[in-house]
Amino acid sequence: MDFTKLAKQKTYKQIIEQIIDLIISGELKNGDKLPGERLLAEKLSTSRASIREAFRTLEIIGLLEVRHGGGTYVQDFQIIPFLSTIAPLFFRNMDIMGELMDFRLMLEESAVKTAAKHGKPETLEKMAAALENMKSSDPAVAERADIDFHMTIFSATGNRIFELAGEVLSYLVNTSIHTSRSRLAENGEITGRWLEDHGKILAAVMNRQPEEAGKALRGHLEGVRQYMINISAGEESA
Amino acid sequence: MDFTKLAKQKTYKQIIEQIIDLIISGELKNGDKLPGERLLAEKLSTSRASIREAFRTLEIIGLLEVRHGGGTYVQDFQIIPFLSTIAPLFFRNMDIMGELMDFRLMLEESAVKTAAKHGKPETLEKMAAALENMKSSDPAVAERADIDFHMTIFSATGNRIFELAGEVLSYLVNTSIHTSRSRLAENGEITGRWLEDHGKILAAVMNRQPEEAGKALRGHLEGVRQYMINISAGEESA
DNA sequence: AAACGTAACTGGTCTGACCTCTTACCAGTA
DNA sequence: TACTGGTAAGAGGTCAGACCAGTTACGTTT
Numbered sequence: 001m002d003f004t005k006l007a008k009q010k011t012y013k014q015i016i017e018q019i020i021d022l023i024i025s026g027e028l029k030n031g032d033k034l035p036g037e038r039l040l041a042e043k044l045s046t047s048r049a050s051i052r053e054a055f056r057t058l059e060i061i062g063l064l065e066v067r068h069g070g071g072t073y074v075q076d077f078q079i080i081p082f083l084s085t086i087a088p089l090f091f092r093n094m095d096i097m098g099e100l101m102d103f104r105l106m107l108e109e110s111a112v113k114t115a116a117k118h119g120k121p122e123t124l125e126k127m128a129a130a131l132e133n134m135k136s137s138d139p140a141v142a143e144r145a146d147i148d149f150h151m152t153i154f155s156a157t158g159n160r161i162f163e164l165a166g167e168v169l170s171y172l173v174n175t176s177i178h179t180s181r182s183r184l185a186e187n188g189e190i191t192g193r194w195l196e197d198h199g200k201i202l203a204a205v206m207n208r209q210p211e212e213a214g215k216a217l218r219g220h221l222e223g224v225r226q227y228m229i230n231i232s233a234g235e236e237s238a
Numbered sequence: 239m240d241f242t243k244l245a246k247q248k249t250y251k252q253i254i255e256q257i258i259d260l261i262i263s264g265e266l267k268n269g270d271k272l273p274g275e276r277l278l279a280e281k282l283s284t285s286r287a288s289i290r291e292a293f294r295t296l297e298i299i300g301l302l303e304v305r306h307g308g309g310t311y312v313q314d315f316q317i318i319p320f321l322s323t324i325a326p327l328f329f330r331n332m333d334i335m336g337e338l339m340d341f342r343l344m345l346e347e348s349a350v351k352t353a354a355k356h357g358k359p360e361t362l363e364k365m366a367a368a369l370e371n372m373k374s375s376d377p378a379v380a381e382r383a384d385i386d387f388h389m390t391i392f393s394a395t396g397n398r399i400f401e402l403a404g405e406v407l408s409y410l411v412n413t414s415i416h417t418s419r420s421r422l423a424e425n426g427e428i429t430g431r432w433l434e435d436h437g438k439i440l441a442a443v444m445n446r447q448p449e450e451a452g453k454a455l456r457g458h459l460e461g462v463r464q465y466m467i468n469i470s471a472g473e474e475s476a
Numbered sequence: 477a478a479a480c481g482t483a484a485c486t487g488g489t490c491t492g493a494c495c496t497c498t499t500a501c502c503a504g505t506a
Numbered sequence: 507t508a509c510t511g512g513t514a515a516g517a518g519g520t521c522a523g524a525c526c527a528g529t530t531a532c533g534t535t536t
Binding site for chain 1: 485486487488496
């Protein structure tokens with residue numbers, strides 16, 4: 001005899017699925033405001049508690065933005081809220097940082113080669129603009145520009161998965177760099193060298209030299225990696 | 239004057255952080271059972287509702303396993319619950335499948351080269367064993383073996399980020415293949431060719447020929463990609 | 477016109493009740 | 507003894523309703 005297991009979905013799971021389905025079908029899109037929790041609970045014949053439990057999940061997925069007193073809004077999928085929650089877990093043992101950098105190197109090298117081969121003019125312009133901003137004396141601006149420069153490399157592939165992976169890596173690496181970044185700004189030697197690195201990368205990409213670009217990027221990221229190792233070694237002794 | 243904004247953390251966020259901290263510090267580890275929701279609420283001077291909202295987040299992160307009537311348990315970080323939730327969103331437009339396959343190709347090619355260069359004997363054995371199981375007449379066993387084969391390639395890098403990325407890609411690709419997999423089992427031509435592909439990959443890795451291995455893998459994945467395109471085209475007309 | 481204050485709305489939290497599932501234990505039965 | 511079924515306790519799932527805390531809009535005051 002073949003019996004099929006009875007499946008009873010939990011209420012909050014059903015709510016999650018329903019909202020995701022609405023997003024997929026396009027009935028809910030970026031920026032739309034959801035009904036209030038009370039009203040929504042009534043519409044779905046459920047309770048606020050279940051609605052809220054579902055919202056917590058959708059919130060960390062980055063599909064909902066919940067504003068205290070201001071309502072709940074749909075937004076496009078964001079990986080950052082999820083990342084920022086698990087990041088501390090990730091860096092439990094800092095030795096994973098090395099593996100992260102290795103991975104990023106492999107990924108970004110592949111991306112920069114693609115950028116050199118097929119990168120669109122707009123892309124190259126964005127990289128050039130980012131490089132300019134990196135010279136800013138405002139550390140926040142320079143940091144943002146640095147991140148943009150690398151993110152542009154990832155988007156140059158025209159592959160959204162690449163882009164997403166770049167975003168993830170960029171977030172993780174920069175989160176762990178961030179603390180030391182203010183110190184970095186005062187270190188003219190490092191900032192100067194990195195600026196030069198980025199210049200080389202951009203030049204190779206603009207000259208359509210994939211291998212050169214890859215080499216320049218590799219050199220840069222290995223420098224960054226070394227810097228991070230020194231930093232964390234310094235922090236241990238501090 | 240520089241004033242710092244007062245930050246009032248939401249209760250459920252605090253609970254999440256506290257539990258993550260306990261996991262990081264090692265006070266909570268894989269398999270541990272958490273106090274019941276009522277007791278935990280009392281210990282933290284909060285309500286069950288807040289505890290449960292926090293649990294929903296930790297559940298989707300894959301840090302907690304909640305068993306109805308059986309208690310709540312800590313488990314190591316799992317990406318799958320999160321992935322399975324967003325997967326449907328991901329495949330909203332199937333054209334992302336192509337980008338996913340491109341990305342995977344790049345990643346796995348790099349991994350298989352590493353495997354050929356530095357793969358440990360145990361790794362090669364695992365690949366060989368997976369290849370054997372792939373010949374099974376039980377589709378479920380064969381599918382599992384196929385996934386294992388590729389996952390082993392990713393782990394061969396000895397890089398946990400690679401491994402995680404492999405897991406993510408494997409999940410996404412196989413989720414979308416899965417439906418057509420039963421059909422696949424009946425298609426002797428395809429399964430036969432794929433088996434042969436895997437044999438070539440393994441042989442190149444065992445012979446320590448990185449370039450060969452990369453080429454064989456590329457050939458295989460491009461075949462898979464073509465198969466998937468045909469499948470989805472077929473489904474559209476159906 | 478600008479500043480202020482207030483009321484209505486919306487999310488955040490808490491309480492306590494009840495339902496459902498799991499588990500363990502115990503009694504009955506073969 | 508070994509299996510079966512019943513039962514009670516414990517734990518998660520759901521609900522209703524109350525109150526707190528930000529946001530927003532609007533009307534009044536200056």
